Amino acid sequence: MSFLKLGGFIPAVAALSLSAALAQSDPLSAEDTAAAAEDYARYCALCHGAEREGYANDHAPSLRSSSLLAPGNDLFMFRSIAYGRPGTPMAAYREESGGPLSNREINRLVKWLYEQVDTDPRYDENGDNARLPYDRVAGDASLGAQVYARECASCHGPDGEGGTGTQLANQVFLIFASDHLIKRTIENGRNDTPMPAFKDRLGTEEIDAVTAFLRSKATGADFEQPADTTPPAPDEYVINPDSFDPEFNLEDGIYVSAADLNAALEAEARMVILDTRATSWWRMGHIEGAVPIPYYSDFDDIVDDLPRDIWIVGYCECPRAAAESTIRQLRRRGFDKTAVLWEGIQGWAGLGYPIILGEVETVSADE
Ligand code: HEC
Ligand code: HEC
Structure with missing residues (x-):
């Protein structure tokens, strides 16, 4: 093998x-x-x-x-x-x-x-x-850093953190994408997408260099995956059940800002917060008290578990697609006191608001 x-x-x-x-x-x-x-x-x-x-x-x-x-x-x-x-x-x-x-x-x-x-x-x-072969592509990573800054950073972000292009410094990507897969992608691009083919724009030395530069961003052979975490039961969905309703001023009739949601949580208002991402990402980390109700749920089955008279706020990763899809499913079923977190959880965390980190397992190179 x-x-x-x-x-x-x-x-x-x-x-x-x-x-x-x-x-x-x-x-x-x-x-x-x-x-x-x-x-x-x-x-x-x-x-x-x-x-x-x-x-x-x-x-x-x-x-x-x-x-x-x-x-x-x-x-x-x-x-x-x-x-x-x-x-x-x-x-x-x-x-x-x-x-x-x-x-x-x-x-x-x-x-x-x-x-x-x-x-x-x-x-x-x-x-x-x-x-594709799994051996390393040898190249000059410091030359690669220059090529990257000139040709790639505008789409993939100065540090490979992503933008219109994917996250190239992502550790899971770097473990599963071999050097030759990365090199071939740079040569051929991805047809019918914004990713250009570089084989006529860069020489082999530069392509090998930028491949080696991306490889140099890999921190090791281990990566984290979420461990099993028990989600709240339906009778635990409501945060501060005996408290008062928050006052939300919804933008466009649906969006609540991170500042307003945080203020409501600090004031211990009662509400339900839905994490609408795949449950694996809820396990990795979430806003305290959030219930995992992913965007792919069978909404007809779960509506009986949700209150109609208490505010429900949905959020997802980056920033709103899954949450908006979920909240619209609920609104179609008559849930009017519903809102979508405008900034998403990444925006929330970026503003310094708290997140509960879940347990993770390290998946490691075992050989
Ligand atoms: C105009 C924007 C743009 C530029 C410039 C660009 N890329 Fe991309 N790149 C993309 C997009 C968008 C994708 C995802 C394409 C798709 O499959 O839909 C991508 C995909 C990739 C992938 C595959 C990543 C994955 O997640 O599978 C690699 C590797 C890559 N780019 C490397 C580079 C390198 C290295 C450069 C510079 C030499 C570069 N790109 C320049 C937009 C760009
Ligand atoms: C909430 C949005 C979202 C959903 C839903 C989603 N993806 Fe993705 N997917 C992404 C993004 C964003 C990326 C690129 C991530 C990055 O920056 O590396 C991606 C990357 C991928 C890649 C890697 C492609 C490449 O160019 O390297 C594959 C394959 C993929 N997704 C398949 C799927 C499949 C199959 C499903 C359904 C089971 C799915 N995705 C659901 C957002 C999503």
């Missing part, structure tokens, strides 16, 4: 799902195709778009660009969905981290994404689903 090595290690937990991820040969049955399409619409379309085109919300990338769906990238796709990108709106969707999907369902979704594009991009011209 040496071809699976990521620079000399195999992440222990990821290894469990490898056999599932690699069983790509048979086409999906009609039943599995329908189930995967349903999962996509429910869990992914909010950000990645109804047609997998990307950029519906939160700068989520395209999931149909053929240079993403290149031969050998299916494992990278599987892991991106399973483990998410901590610190971004892309949550961990695997059940073990608090997500809604089993390994089998994630594998089915990856296969489905590949089957949605015309020519099957899993295979190269020889019919091989070729893995």
